[in-house]
Amino acid sequence: MKAVINYGHGPKDVGHDPGAIGPTGYQETTQNKEVGERVVNKLKVNGWEILAIQDGDLWDVTNGANDFNPDYFLSIHANSFADNIAHGVETIALAAGGMGEKMAKEIQKELVAATGLTNRGVKFNNLHVLRETDCPATLVEIGFISNPAEEALMKQDLFDETVASAICRGFSRAVGVPYTEAVNPVAPNPEPTVMYRIIIDNKQSMALSSQDDAIAEVKKSIDAGQAQKGCVQRNTDFANIFEYAKVQITTPTQENPPLQTLDPSATPEKAGMGKETMTVEKFSSQTSLLRKILQLLLDYFKGGA
Numbered sequence: 001m002k003a004v005i006n007y008g009h010g011p012k013d014v015g016h017d018p019g020a021i022g023p024t025g026y027q028e029t030t031q032n033k034e035v036g037e038r039v040v041n042k043l044k045v046n047g048w049e050i051l052a053i054q055d056g057d058l059w060d061v062t063n064g065a066n067d068f069n070p071d072y073f074l075s076i077h078a079n080s081f082a083d084n085i086a087h088g089v090e091t092i093a094l095a096a097g098g099m100g101e102k103m104a105k106e107i108q109k110e111l112v113a114a115t116g117l118t119n120r121g122v123k124f125n126n127l128h129v130l131r132e133t134d135c136p137a138t139l140v141e142i143g144f145i146s147n148p149a150e151e152a153l154m155k156q157d158l159f160d161e162t163v164a165s166a167i168c169r170g171f172s173r174a175v176g177v178p179y180t181e182a183v184n185p186v187a188p189n190p191e192p193t194v195m196y197r198i199i200i201d202n203k204q205s206m207a208l209s210s211q212d213d214a215i216a217e218v219k220k221s222i223d224a225g226q227a228q229k230g231c232v233q234r235n236t237d238f239a240n241i242f243e244y245a246k247v248q249i250t251t252p253t254q255e256n257p258p259l260q261t262l263d264p265s266a267t268p269e270k271a272g273m274g275k276e277t278m279t280v281e282k283f284s285s286q287t288s289l290l291r292k293i294l295q296l297l298l299d300y301f302k303g304g305a
């Protein structure tokens with residue numbers, strides 16, 4: 001069983017190409033390597049013979065891969081888009097049908113379940129590394145480095161570990177090889193980067209590092225009449241720490257539920273102004289990432305390694 005794991009783009013010494021660059025300057029090439037090395041370690045523990053390649057020259061990547069004569073090829077990337085609202089995970093195969101698509105489907109399924117990030121689905125694209133490799137090949141986009149909240153997640157070891165495990169589980173299932181989780185000894189970041197996502201009418205507009213600034217942004221949009229409701233969501237646990245909605249007099253029905261549950265004892269707001277609710281830290285159904293991280297930590301410490 002042989003596989004090539006390609007960490008997308010090039011390190012400084014090999015055809016340097018940083019790939020996409022996040023809002024704080026974090027380079028895609030660094031992130032791809034962080035995840036890729038974990039994938040390599042986990043697959044090796046499971047008996048795989050692995051060649052890891054990171055190079056800015058795509059022909060060097062595919063020629064090197066083909067020389068190794070692998071059974072499968074996986075390329076790891078982070079996505080980027082001019083509009084920093086774009087977010088979520090996607091996995092790419094050359095074409096529909098065959099093992100490339102099967103690997104993409106299984107990896108995508110695991111990634112979405114493990115991270116709770118938006119499912120952008122499996123896509124098909126005539127990419128060099130998928131076309132020029134002589135074996136089934138898949139390219140994974142583990143979120144958008146151009147999105148401030150996802151860039152912040154990518155800087156955390158525990159996110160890398162979660163993503164790497166998901167890739168290995170999906171890949172192994174697709175190719176029919178049993179997989180046993182091997183937790184890399186990671187030093188958890190003692191102060192994870194907390195970002196506050198601003199969600200206006202269910203769409204994330206941006207993320208800020210200051211909670212107060214994020215709350216002010218939400219209030220501003222609603223009070224200016226640009227939207228009906230907004231909230232501030234913390235990236236680390238997906239908790240909505242602040243919710244704000246335009247006051248509306250509506251008759252709640254099944255089709256037309258109230259925008260927010262407002263505190264009936266509160267004094268009425270000025271006409272046209274929003275109504276705010278500081279919520280008790282509540283965990284949404286999107287806490288799978290956090291749960292996963294806690295489980296990994298527990299397993300790690302239980303192992304006494």
Ligand SMILES: [Zn+2]
Pocket residue numbers: 008009019020028077078
């Ligand atoms: Zn890339």
